[in-house]
Amino acid sequence: MSGTRDAILDVVEELIETRGYNGFSYSDIAERIGIRKASIHYHFATKADAGAASVARYAERIEEAIGDALASPSPDYWAILDAYVQPFAAFADSGSRICLCGALGGEFGALPEPIQARVAAFFREHEAWLAQLFAAGRDDGAFAFAGDPIVLSKTYFCAFQGALMVQRATGDPSQLRDCMRSLTEALNSAA
Amino acid sequence: MSGTRDAILDVVEELIETRGYNGFSYSDIAERIGIRKASIHYHFATKADAGAASVARYAERIEEAIGDALASPSPDYWAILDAYVQPFAAFADSGSRICLCGALGGEFGALPEPIQARVAAFFREHEAWLAQLFAAGRDDGAFAFAGDPIVLSKTYFCAFQGALMVQRATGDPSQLRDCMRSLTEALNSAA
């Protein structure tokens, strides 16, 4: 049992979401959880290890939340989409955080390779899942759009990742909401 | 005459676009232009100064390129939009760079305040300009979309900023292209 390990991951997650991977140090972590820098190395040998573990836990937690929603007998596609977006909307409300992977995307070239790989996988998996959702939802009649579900899923994902980033920077409280409205319309705009 | 000053700004720009603000040092700059670290301080007292100057120059260069396209007698709105997007598409082609301000958006909380301010202004200005373009283009009959031009401009801007980030991370060469296709359709999708 290691509550400290989880506490470290919690703090690392928050630090990356607010400051990026290269914007914090072991000192920052130590201060926030009230231990010494050296103690962190017991749980994570290197900063890259802590970062990679944080991204992995984040990605898995979100994937778990999505779960097998699409496998249910008669899915409510709009509800599934709402549930998917909700954790990301929480970032926008925070005023200081964005999606962990979106934050890392900005400094991609300066990330340790294992972190790069996990971030890239996150993007691919989420776009693929959205494409599945959109395709199934259109088959079901819940969504009505022309064109390739894959193309729409890419646009949807990129738009809300971008919206989180822009909303935090500008402070415009309706940035994400406005983008989501457009994207919702795109899902409703029959051929 | 200070060719060195411009050389420094060129390098800082490239370093931010590939690695983010906290992902490079005065050493990196010095190595690339073949001078000593200390010499950089003659041109920019602090790293924050160099960063702020780099963002300012970048933002002004792009604004200049946009110019007063909208003020011309009978503007070709599609051509103006293509010209606007082109420099950003070049980032996608590079495989390693993204928009300088998009890169900085990921580590926003770890940026010096003057840089934060300039990045936020960049986002606001570009969304406002796009909104103007979309509104005028619809009045002209070049574009056909329902809804608020401001809402569409936010979605457009966020989607392509996000697409640059995702394309670099995943290596998917059609990420930006697919997003642009969706967005183009949105501008053509009458009520």
Added chain:
DNA sequence: GTCTATACAAAGATAGAC
């Protein structure tokens, strides 16, 4: 305007006691 030399703090990491 660029150099050498140096200061000073911070970062990531290790050794070994408790």
Added chain:
DNA sequence: GTCTATCTTTGTATAGAC
């Protein structure tokens, strides 16, 4: 598991010669 102590390297910045 956490501590103190320490090491090494790097990052940013300054002083002063050329």
